[in-house]
Amino acid sequence: MSAALSRRARWAVGSAVALAVLFAGAATVASARGDAAASAPLTPAADSADAGFARDMAVHHQQAVEMAFVVRDVTDDEDVRRLAYDIAHTQANQRGMLLGWLDLWELPKTAPEGQGPMAWMPKDAHSGHAMHDMKGAGGAENMDGTAEMDRDGALMPGMATRTELAELRGARGKQAEILFLQLMTDHHEGGVAMARGCAERCAVPVEKRLAQGMVEAQQSELDLMADMLAARGAAPRP
Template sequence: MNRRYAGWVAGAAAAVLVAAGAVTYAVAEDSGGPGTRTPGAESADAGFARDMSVHHQQAVEMSYIVRDRTKNEEVRRLAYDIAQTQANQRGMMLGWLDLWGLPKVSADPPMTWMGMRGMPSAGDGALMPGMATDTELDRLRSLSGKPAEILYLQLMTAHHQGGVHMAEGCAAKCTVDVEKRLAQGMVDAQRSEIELMAGMLKERGARPRP
């Protein structure tokens, strides 16, 4: 394991600790312990859980696509770690919505909870900042080897940048402490991964998209 990837693993381990705290909170909510509170359907807590679950699902999809399109172990390892981390976090957020008795979808446009009700969509399947379009996903599926690695790293960098923006919004606006901590953990981990991917792109003679 090289030093750069080892450093990222250390950051990922911190995110796992955040996730463990989230599970503890879910158990407390389920038991109806003292001091628990349920956010409303229009709250930042619910909006973040809904929107980030959708955002995470695309990251999982992209990661599994590239894992099957390259034999490079560093890229495959990164893709696997992103897929597992974000699938687990998505499960927790959807679980919270269940525990709160709140819907997993909303009639409001994405990002309304951040005060971005009028935000135009990029279209073509890109519902929120950083999300890849359906056309970009189809192109990723059509590539293999180094071209697939480069496109994945570029798309995931943009995806993480959008995710960081959303997670910062929850860290500022959400009221449930464990969700705020999870959001801040996402910010820290995804910033670390953005730095890692910038180095991986440089090694391949490429750079993040402007």
């Protein structure tokens, strides 16, 4: 990787992490203060967008953390390892916040009976790029236009399958770097679609702010990963 790209990588990752920490910190402070804007509504319903996003994004983030730790151990590339560390650190912290809100709301961390992943998103949101991500992860489209995720462990937009995770664990060096960047690009694109959904549909202001922070931070990392792939003679997956 060129020195210029390496400097850009450090700046972009640092900016994305700083933005994520800023939004996470603001969310934590607002929640702790219990101000009126951040506390209404006090308790979302179990089938609300707020609860659904918190449950689903916690699972989504957990896989990103897992992939970051995998690639950290199979490459010596400083920029990829730094990106992986920052993704793991940021998303682990955000996951803790999401699960903490579910505890605060006294809501289960699993979906209500009969409600699968992404049920909090309306059918029209399961189109375009989000639907493409879900199909690409192994889902099948139902008659009503929603996506039936299953399959091989990919439950939500952009998530890697078990087969892809096994391939990442078995890769080394440049091959591992490219595969990680491609999988994480898909993962971020799915995550951005989900976060936009919460920013539009969630009712709890502090959660809406966190979701918007995720959109902005992950979009910055998407731009960075495109540059990192190009530097390795590769590109995001179609």
